[in-house]
Amino acid sequence: MKKIEAIIKPFKLDEVKEALSELGVKGMTVSDVKGFGRQKGHKEIYRGAEYVVDFIPKVKIELVLDDEILPKVIDTIINSAKTGKIGDGKIFVTTIDEVIRIRTGERGKEAI
Amino acid sequence: MLNTGDTAFMLVATALVMLMTPGLALFYGGLVRTKNVLGTIMQSFICLGLVSIIWVVYGYSLAFGPDVGGVIGNLKYAFLRGVGLTPGPYASTIPHLLFCAFQLMFAIITPALITGAFAERMKFSAFLVFTALWTTFVYLPLCHWVWGGGWLQKLGALDFAGGTVIHINSGAAALCAALIVGERKGWGREAFHPHNLPMTVLGGGLLWFGWFGFNAGSALSAGNIACLAFFNTQVATGAAALSWVFAEWLYQGKPTTLGVVSGALAGLVAITPAAGFVGPVSSVAIGIIAGILCYGAVILKARIGYDDSLDVVGVHGVGGTWGAIATGLFASVAANPDGANGLFFGNVHQFLIQLLGIIVAIVFSMVVTSLILKLLDSTMGLRLTREEEIQGLDVTQHSEMGYSF
Numbered sequence: 001m002k003k004i005e006a007i008i009k010p011f012k013l014d015e016v017k018e019a020l021s022e023l024g025v026k027g028m029t030v031s032d033v034k035g036f037g038r039q040k041g042h043k044e045i046y047r048g049a050e051y052v053v054d055f056i057p058k059v060k061i062e063l064v065l066d067d068e069i070l071p072k073v074i075d076t077i078i079n080s081a082k083t084g085k086i087g088d089g090k091i092f093v094t095t096i097d098e099v100i101r102i103r104t105g106e107r108g109k110e111a112i
Numbered sequence: 113m114l115n116t117g118d119t120a121f122m123l124v125a126t127a128l129v130m131l132m133t134p135g136l137a138l139f140y141g142g143l144v145r146t147k148n149v150l151g152t153i154m155q156s157f158i159c160l161g162l163v164s165i166i167w168v169v170y171g172y173s174l175a176f177g178p179d180v181g182g183v184i185g186n187l188k189y190a191f192l193r194g195v196g197l198t199p200g201p202y203a204s205t206i207p208h209l210l211f212c213a214f215q216l217m218f219a220i221i222t223p224a225l226i227t228g229a230f231a232e233r234m235k236f237s238a239f240l241v242f243t244a245l246w247t248t249f250v251y252l253p254l255c256h257w258v259w260g261g262g263w264l265q266k267l268g269a270l271d272f273a274g275g276t277v278i279h280i281n282s283g284a285a286a287l288c289a290a291l292i293v294g295e296r297k298g299w300g301r302e303a304f305h306p307h308n309l310p311m312t313v314l315g316g317g318l319l320w321f322g323w324f325g326f327n328a329g330s331a332l333s334a335g336n337i338a339c340l341a342f343f344n345t346q347v348a349t350g351a352a353a354l355s356w357v358f359a360e361w362l363y364q365g366k367p368t369t370l371g372v373v374s375g376a377l378a379g380l381v382a383i384t385p386a387a388g389f390v391g392p393v394s395s396v397a398i399g400i401i402a403g404i405l406c407y408g409a410v411i412l413k414a415r416i417g418y419d420d421s422l423d424v425v426g427v428h429g430v431g432g433t434w435g436a437i438a439t440g441l442f443a444s445v446a447a448n449p450d451g452a453n454g455l456f457f458g459n460v461h462q463f464l465i466q467l468l469g470i471i472v473a474i475v476f477s478m479v480v481t482s483l484i485l486k487l488l489d490s491t492m493g494l495r496l497t498r499e500e501e502i503q504g505l506d507v508t509q510h511s512e513m514g515y516s517f
Contacts, residue, residue: 044305045364047374047423048411051303 001096001112002070006061007033007089008081013059019080020063023072026112029062039087058089064096064112114198115205121334122206122214128325129217133160133224135318139373140228142312143422145304148232149514151505155231155239156224162240163220166247168192171219172212174248175255176202182263185256202259203332214329215255222251222278228422229286230293230494232304233501236509238494245484246285250477254281258469269469270443270452270462272341273330275385275435276473283429284477286420292485293494295419297501304421309369316373320349323380327387337448341387344395345380348387351399352379352406359407371407374427378406381431386439389451394442398435406431433470440466 008016013030020028034055041054065073074091082088101111137156144152163171170190177185189195192212200208223243227234234242257264258277271277296304306312327345331338356375361367382402383395390398409426420426440463443454453459488494495501500508507513 044303045360045366045368046306046370047368048360048364048407049414050364051305053303 001064001099001109002067003062003064003094003096004070004073004077005092005094006077006081007035007058007091008061008077009083009087009089010057010059012081012083013061015080016061016077019076020073023069023076025063025065025069025073027063031060031062033058033060037087037090056087064099066109066112113205114207115333118203118205118333118335119207119210121338122203122210122329122332125325125329126210126214126217128322129214129221129329130160130322132217132319132322132326133157133221135315135322136221136224137315138311139315139319139377140231140312140422142308142310142315143228143306143370144232145504146307146514147504147506149307149506150512151236151509152227152231154236154505154510155227155234158240159220159224159243162243163223163247164216166244167212167216167219171247171252172215174252175219176212176215176260179256179261182261182266183256184253184262185260205333211332214332215259218274218278218326219247219251219255222282223247225278225282225424225428226286226289228424229289229420231421232505233296233495234293235492235494235496236505238488238492241492242484242488242494245488246481249484250281250285250480251277254473254476257472264469264472267465267468268452268462269465270389270439271385271436271469272388272439273327273384275381275432275439276469279381279384279428279432280436280470280473281432281477283425283427283432284474285481286424287418287429288478288481289485290418290420290425292482292489296421297498299419300417306370313369313373316376320376320380323349323384327384331388337388337450340392340447343392344383344387344390347392348383348395348399348402349376349379351396352376352382352403355400355403356407357403359404363407363411374406374410374423375403378402378427378431381428382435382438384432385435386442389439389443389448389454391442391444391447394438394444394447398438398442401438402431402434405434433474436466436470437463440464 036054041052044051099111137153141149141153173187173189174185177189180186195208195212197207203211255277256262258271328338328342353372353375357367357371360371379399379402406427409430410423441454441456444457452462455463
């Protein structure tokens with residue numbers, strides 16, 4: 001089992017969610033996050049005082065999946081989140097030891 | 113003779129000026145960080161209480177009581193003795209008590225304006241004592257000199273609605289306050305973002321609205337001069353809002369919302385002393401220059417490096433000074449037969465009197481304000497502790513939070 005953490009542009013969230021639903025992904029966790037990478041921040045001006053804001057708003061999607069479906073999900077996220085411009089985000093993949101559904105106590109693949 | 117039309121108008125104008133102080137509270141409240149929003153609002157709002165009491169006990173009397181040597185009023189009107197429902201010496205068609213109420217609203221907003229200079233770092237207790245002392249030893253004498261039959265009025269200085277008494281005065285005091293209280297922790301290194309600009313815009317809108325009472329009401333009757341002041345207030349303010357925005361657009365690349373309300377405020381301040389003495393076209397010119405000058409002043413502040421947190425000096429000090437100078441330039445008896453001509457209409461003398469008024473107000477306000485602040489700093493202390501400053505005014509001074517999400 002793998003966990004995907006994808007940091008994407010906020011306005012791409014709907015497209016990514018739709019594309020993943022079509023693929024049969026049944027759940028995900030989404031959070032608003034801030035950060036910076038190569039895109040760097042933007043400028044804000046208040047009464048003549050200019051500030052560079054380092055942290056740009058992004059959306060983080062977390063999902064846990066079975067190994068078989070992983071390559072397809074990664075491709076789908078790339079295709080739906082890509083604008084081709086700097087700041088499109090990143091996808092991190094990690095291995096998951098165990099998944100447990102709290103309601104039933106099911107474990108492993110069954111619980112995803 | 114009491115005139116019911118004038119009385120009705122002045123009652124409404126007085127209420128409009130009252131609304132400016134809560135408007136200012138929101139204007140300043142939006143500009144500070146989340147942790148200081150209530151403490152900042154509180155500093156303006158409490159003036160509605162504190163100054164009202166001072167006014168009844170001795171404030172009105174020292175400002176407007178019978179003149180003692182051109183310097184101060186005597187105590188004839190202490191506890192408002194003899195200030196009744198028939199016309200008094202300052203306005204012949206409205207109750208004396210109504211004139212007293214109208215002037216009270218001005219006395220309330222002036223110390224509230226200064227709070228922008230030491231925002232986010234002053235102890236509430238020290239602020240209260242400062243406001244009581246400042247009202248007594250700075251506002252009341254200067255108010256008497258300009259409006260209460262004091263020596264500047266006798267010289268013929270023109271100040272229609274309070275450019276000298278209110279704006280130059282609060283701006284000069286603000287400069288001392290920013291320097292003596294000192295800069296906020298992290299100033300110049302951290303970014304201090306306004307936490308709620310829509311709140312600031314709402315406050316700015318209320319100030320603009322209330323200012324019609326401030327300026328038109330200063331005619332003290334519902335007649336042609338009130339109308340002139342009303343119209344001038346509108347066009348000068350609009351012109352300044354526009355010129356500030358275009359100045360920053362040219363200089364920094366973006367027209368900002370904070371720029372448009374700051375410009376409007378600069379215009380309101382600048383037209384205040386001139387509102388009833390100049391024509392509408394002169395008002396547009398006064399407004400355009402006010403927007404550009406005040407924008408320049410706030411840019412310059414960052415270069416000079418003192419933490420006048422919410423730009424009281426840049427907007428009220430510089431805008432008020434420009435307004436007083438502009439009154440000496442653009443005043444015309446064609447606009448108001450009871451006024452005077454300014455430099456542009458051939459009267460050099462009036463211009464020099466205006467300059468004298470400006471210098472006197474700045475020097476007097478700075479000296480006495482500094483003395484009061486130094487005294488308080490060495491006795492009760494002006495500032496929050498470092499730790500309190502990090503936690504913010506709201507929790508440390510008032511045990512409240514502005515927002516709970």
